[in-house]
Amino acid sequence: MRSPSNGTGDGMILTRLGALAQRRPRIIVGAALLFGLLAGVFGAPVSTHLPAGGYDDPHSESARAQGLLANDFHAGGMPIIFEITDPAGVDSPDVRARAQTVLDVLHHSSYAQQIGSYWSASPAIAASLISADHRTGLIVAQIAGTDSDAPPRAHEIADSVVGTHGTVTVRAAGQAIAYYDVNRQSRIDLIVTEAIAVPVTFAALVWIFGSVLAAILPIAVAVFAIAGTTAALRGLFMVTDVSVFALNLATALCLALAIDYTLFIINRYRDELAGGHNTADAMARTMTTAGRTVAYSAVTVALSLAVMAIFPMYFLRSLAWAGLTAVSLCLIGALVVAPALLTLLGERIDKWDIRKPAYRLMGRQAPAHKAPHDTFFYRSAVVAMRHAIPVVLLVTTVFIILGVPLLTMKVAYPDDRILPTTAQSRQAGDIMRAEFPQYGNAIRIVLPSGGPPAAVSDYALQLSRATDVLAVAAPGGTYINGARVSTDSIGAAQIDGASYLTVSSALDPYSSAGKAQLADLKHIRAPAPTLFGGVAQQNIDDVNAITSTLPVAFALIAAATSLLVFLLTGSILLPIKALAMNTLSLTAAFGAMVWIFQDGHLGGFGTTTTGHINAAFPPFIFCVAFGLSMDYEVFVVSRIREEWLNTDRAAGANEHAVALGLARTGRIVTAAATVMAIAFLAIIASQVQSMRMLGTGLAITVLLDAFLIRTVLVPAFMRLLGRANWWAPPPLRRWHDRWRLTDEPPRSASEPAEEVVDAV
Incomplete structure (x- = not known):
C-alpha cells in the first residue's frame, strides 16, 4: 500500500504544505496575523465607496441611449425628485419660499442638471408636477455622475434641504437617493449579519467539536479570509466597478467556506489522532485526504463563481471576483493557516470540552464513540x-x-422597494408611485442624427396619441393627446442636430402592458433612427442580457x-x-x-x-x-x-x-x-x-x-x-x-477503523 504522505502531484504539494506547517508553525501563524491586520486596515473603508448599481448591460440599447444623453445633452444623470408637501396646499408663501430654497441649492450645485419645478414651469407642465389634492408639488432634477459618485452627491444636496419646517415637509426620492440608501443600509446590514453569524456559528462549532479551542480555529480562518477579501475588493475598486453587494457576499462566503473547509481538516486530523497516529503522521494523512478533498471542493466552487464573469453587467462580474477571492483565501487558510494552528495545539485540540459539564448538568451521558456501522x-x-x-x-x-x-417566476429591474418602509427614499418613492406614477415610468427616446424640427415635433405629436401616454416632452414643446399644449418642456432638447424626447406613461414599466406599450411606441415612424431608454427599456435589455447568457453559464458550469x-x-x-x-x-x-x-x-x-x-x-x-x-x-x-x-x-x-x-x-x-x-x-x-x-x-x-x-x-x-x-x-x-485528481491509497487491514460520533 502506498503511504498517504508520498503521493505525487497534488498529493506531494499537500504533503509539503503539511510538513511546512509542522516545521514553521509560528512563522506561518505570525505571517497570517500580520497579513490579516494589514489587510483589515487597508480594506476597512471599502464599504463606504462601493456603489449599489451595476445591473445594466453596457452594450444594450438603453445603455447607449443613456450614454448619448450624458455626453451630448448633459441629461444622463441619475434622477432626484423633491416632494414638497403642505396640508394647506402648495401655493402658500411658506411653501414657495421652501421650494425656492431647494431650487437655489440645486442651481448652485455643479452636479444638478435638467432642473424643473411646479413653481417655475408653464401651466401645462406644472399640472404634471402637482398632486391631485394640490398638497404636494415636485422639483425634478438629475445628478451628474456614475453609480459610484452620483448617489453621495445627491445625498449631500438632499441632506441640506429635506425635513419638516413648520407645516411644510420636504422629501427626496429618485434613483440617486435610493442607491445612496441601499449603500448605507448594506453597510449597516453587514455589521448586523456579522454580529449574528459569528457568535451563533461559534456556539454551533463548540457543540460540534466539544472543544473551545477547536471551535476557535475555523473562526480564526474566517477572519483571516474576510480581512484579505475586503482588502482585495478595495484594490479592485481602484481599477474597476465593484458592487456593494460583493462585500456582503464575500463576508458570508468567507464565514461559510472557511468554517466548512476548516471543519473537515480538523475533523480528519482528530480522527487520525484517535486512530493512534502521532501528530506528524496525522497531519500528513489529513492533508492528503481531507486536504485534497477541500482543494478540489474549492476548485468546484470557484469554477461556479467564475462563470458570473461572463455576464455583461458589472454587478455580477464583481461578485465573481469577490467570490473567487473569498474561496482562494479560505483555501489558503484551511490548507496553510489551520494546519499550522493544529501543529501548535497538537493533542490539546480537544482541550476545554464544555459538552461534558453540559451533559452532567442535564443528567445525561456524553455520546460514546461509535463504529461506522452503528x-x-x-x-x-x-x-x-x-x-x-x-x-x-x-x-x-x-x-x-x-x-x-x-x-411563474417573473424578473425585473429593482427600485426603491427593495428598501425597508422606514427608509426615507422608500417613503418618498411610495408617494411618487401613488401621486406621480408618470415620473417613474418615463420612456426616453434619443435620435442621434436628429431630423428637421418640424419632423421631430410631428413625431412627438404621434407619440402623444398612443394609448396610456400621458404627455410627450419634445424640443418644440409638450404634447398631450395629439396637441401641443405648451412651448416649454422638461426632459427634451435638440443640440447639433441630435434630439431627445421624454414620453410619460401611465403604465407600470414592469408589467406586460408596459412592455406592449414600449413595443407600440417603437412601431411609430420616427424621422431618424432611434434609441430607447428609461426603466421599461432597461428592464427588457437587462433581462434579455441575463436570459441569453444563462444557458451558456449553465453549460460552462x-x-x-x-x-x-x-x-x-x-x-x-x-x-x-x-x-x-x-x-x-x-x-x-x-x-x-x-x-x-x-x-x-x-x-x-x-x-x-x-x-x-x-x-x-x-x-x-x-x-x-x-x-x-x-x-x-x-x-x-x-x-x-x-x-x-x-x-x-x-x-x-x-x-x-x-x-x-x-x-x-x-x-x-x-x-x-x-x-x-x-x-x-x-x-x-x-x-x-x-x-x-x-x-x-x-x-x-x-x-x-x-x-x-x-x-x-x-x-x-x-x-x-x-x-x-x-x-x-x-x-x-x-x-x-493519466490525469486523475486523486491517488488515494486503500486502507490496509491493519489500520484501525475510524470512529465517528453520531449526530448531536
Missing part, C-alpha cells in the same frame, strides 16, 4: 438503499412540488464541474448524477424564493412584494448555490470512492462503500451544512430585500442538499446504479488514469 448515517443509508426506487420517486416528487412556483467529478471518481455516471441532484435542490430553492418573495407568502419575510424578483439575483444565486451543492458532492463522493477502493469489488461492495462513506462523512457534512446555513440565514436580518432573498435561497439549498440529497437520495440512486457508478469507457478510463 451510526445514524450508516443505518439511514442502508434503509434508503433497501427501498431505493420508492425513495428516489418520493424525494424527487417532493423536490419537484417545491419547485412548482418557479414556473455543468461541463467544468462534470469534468472535475470525473477526474475525481473515474465515472461518467456520477457527474451526471451530481448535475441531476444539484438541479433538484436548486429547483426547490428557487421555487421557495418565488413563493415567498414574488408571491408574498409568509409575509415575504417582512419585505415588500412587487410581483417580481430582482433580475440580477437568480443567476447570482444559481452560480453560488450550484457551487456549494457540488462542494458537498465532492466531500461525500470522494469518501465513498475511497471506501470503494478498499473493497474486493464483489457483490454488495458498492452498497457497502456507499453506506460506509456516508457513515464517515454524514455527521461532518450535516454539521458543516448547519454552520454554513447559519451564516446564510444571518443575511435574512438584512433590511434590503435582495439580500434576504439571497440568504433564504442559499440556506434552503444547503440544508436540502445536506439533509435530503446527500443523506437519502444519493445512497438510493447509487444503489440503483450499482457497479455502474464506477464505470467509464476504456478510452476515458485510460485518460482518467
Whole structure:
C-alpha cells in the first residue's frame, strides 16, 4: 500500500504544505496575523465607496441611449425628485419660499442638471408636477455622475434641504437617493449579519467539536479570509466597478467556506489522532485526504463563481471576483493557516470540552464513540438503499412540488422597494408611485442624427396619441393627446442636430402592458433612427442580457464541474448524477424564493412584494448555490470512492462503500451544512430585500442538499446504479488514469477503523 504522505502531484504539494506547517508553525501563524491586520486596515473603508448599481448591460440599447444623453445633452444623470408637501396646499408663501430654497441649492450645485419645478414651469407642465389634492408639488432634477459618485452627491444636496419646517415637509426620492440608501443600509446590514453569524456559528462549532479551542480555529480562518477579501475588493475598486453587494457576499462566503473547509481538516486530523497516529503522521494523512478533498471542493466552487464573469453587467462580474477571492483565501487558510494552528495545539485540540459539564448538568451521558456501522448515517443509508426506487420517486416528487412556483417566476429591474418602509427614499418613492406614477415610468427616446424640427415635433405629436401616454416632452414643446399644449418642456432638447424626447406613461414599466406599450411606441415612424431608454427599456435589455447568457453559464458550469467529478471518481455516471441532484435542490430553492418573495407568502419575510424578483439575483444565486451543492458532492463522493477502493469489488461492495462513506462523512457534512446555513440565514436580518432573498435561497439549498440529497437520495440512486457508478469507457478510463485528481491509497487491514460520533 502506498503511504498517504508520498503521493505525487497534488498529493506531494499537500504533503509539503503539511510538513511546512509542522516545521514553521509560528512563522506561518505570525505571517497570517500580520497579513490579516494589514489587510483589515487597508480594506476597512471599502464599504463606504462601493456603489449599489451595476445591473445594466453596457452594450444594450438603453445603455447607449443613456450614454448619448450624458455626453451630448448633459441629461444622463441619475434622477432626484423633491416632494414638497403642505396640508394647506402648495401655493402658500411658506411653501414657495421652501421650494425656492431647494431650487437655489440645486442651481448652485455643479452636479444638478435638467432642473424643473411646479413653481417655475408653464401651466401645462406644472399640472404634471402637482398632486391631485394640490398638497404636494415636485422639483425634478438629475445628478451628474456614475453609480459610484452620483448617489453621495445627491445625498449631500438632499441632506441640506429635506425635513419638516413648520407645516411644510420636504422629501427626496429618485434613483440617486435610493442607491445612496441601499449603500448605507448594506453597510449597516453587514455589521448586523456579522454580529449574528459569528457568535451563533461559534456556539454551533463548540457543540460540534466539544472543544473551545477547536471551535476557535475555523473562526480564526474566517477572519483571516474576510480581512484579505475586503482588502482585495478595495484594490479592485481602484481599477474597476465593484458592487456593494460583493462585500456582503464575500463576508458570508468567507464565514461559510472557511468554517466548512476548516471543519473537515480538523475533523480528519482528530480522527487520525484517535486512530493512534502521532501528530506528524496525522497531519500528513489529513492533508492528503481531507486536504485534497477541500482543494478540489474549492476548485468546484470557484469554477461556479467564475462563470458570473461572463455576464455583461458589472454587478455580477464583481461578485465573481469577490467570490473567487473569498474561496482562494479560505483555501489558503484551511490548507496553510489551520494546519499550522493544529501543529501548535497538537493533542490539546480537544482541550476545554464544555459538552461534558453540559451533559452532567442535564443528567445525561456524553455520546460514546461509535463504529461506522452503528451510526445514524450508516443505518439511514442502508434503509434508503433497501427501498431505493420508492425513495428516489418520493424525494424527487417532493423536490419537484417545491419547485412548482418557479414556473411563474417573473424578473425585473429593482427600485426603491427593495428598501425597508422606514427608509426615507422608500417613503418618498411610495408617494411618487401613488401621486406621480408618470415620473417613474418615463420612456426616453434619443435620435442621434436628429431630423428637421418640424419632423421631430410631428413625431412627438404621434407619440402623444398612443394609448396610456400621458404627455410627450419634445424640443418644440409638450404634447398631450395629439396637441401641443405648451412651448416649454422638461426632459427634451435638440443640440447639433441630435434630439431627445421624454414620453410619460401611465403604465407600470414592469408589467406586460408596459412592455406592449414600449413595443407600440417603437412601431411609430420616427424621422431618424432611434434609441430607447428609461426603466421599461432597461428592464427588457437587462433581462434579455441575463436570459441569453444563462444557458451558456449553465453549460460552462455543468461541463467544468462534470469534468472535475470525473477526474475525481473515474465515472461518467456520477457527474451526471451530481448535475441531476444539484438541479433538484436548486429547483426547490428557487421555487421557495418565488413563493415567498414574488408571491408574498409568509409575509415575504417582512419585505415588500412587487410581483417580481430582482433580475440580477437568480443567476447570482444559481452560480453560488450550484457551487456549494457540488462542494458537498465532492466531500461525500470522494469518501465513498475511497471506501470503494478498499473493497474486493464483489457483490454488495458498492452498497457497502456507499453506506460506509456516508457513515464517515454524514455527521461532518450535516454539521458543516448547519454552520454554513447559519451564516446564510444571518443575511435574512438584512433590511434590503435582495439580500434576504439571497440568504433564504442559499440556506434552503444547503440544508436540502445536506439533509435530503446527500443523506437519502444519493445512497438510493447509487444503489440503483450499482457497479455502474464506477464505470467509464476504456478510452476515458485510460485518460482518467493519466490525469486523475486523486491517488488515494486503500486502507490496509491493519489500520484501525475510524470512529465517528453520531449526530448531536
